[in-house]
Amino acid sequence: MADDVSLTAMEWTPDERERLERLLARLVASVDALEQCIELIDRLASSGLLAGINAVLEEFDETFSAINRPELMGMVANAMMLLGLLSQLRYEPFFDLAMRAPAVMNEAYPRFKRRADRLSVREALDLLRSPEVAAALELLVAVLRAQRGVTGDSVAPLPRTPGH
Secondary structure, eight states, X not given: OOTTOOSOGGGSOHHHHHHHHHHHHHHHHXXXXXXXXXXXXXXXXXXXXXXXXXXXXXXXHHHHHHHTOHHHHHHHHHHHHHHXXXXXXXXXXXXXXXXXXXXXXXXXXXXXXXXXXXXXXXXXXXXXXXXXXXXXHHHHHHHHHHHHTOOOTTSOOOOOOTTO
């Protein structure tokens, strides 16, 4: 119906009367649901949530523009790539690390804070000869080789992005 239609039935066209009858029939059929919607709107209004929703919608354009900045989009893209990478890794090593690391850190951190002496050559050599450092270096070298596209026979390289 047009906005300038008066409320007197005599001025309505047959099409407008038919549309009004269909609307009234739907209102009668859905009266319970409509009452629930009105109660919900009343609750939202009395709690202040409706005003909050309206304020969010009024500020949506500015917020969307702020969110759509290239820096933020780059950060989101990097986060998604990192999550994709993490989803491809086995969780067991990270679970083990998460279970053991806090106790180890709590034990080692006070020694770290107290240490004032430089590392001697002998201590450095002893550390370098440890199986843990050897394993960590092996892992680091494998990651660096994968970054350069040089992988072992057992690991298939991922497809490279065109142009890179």
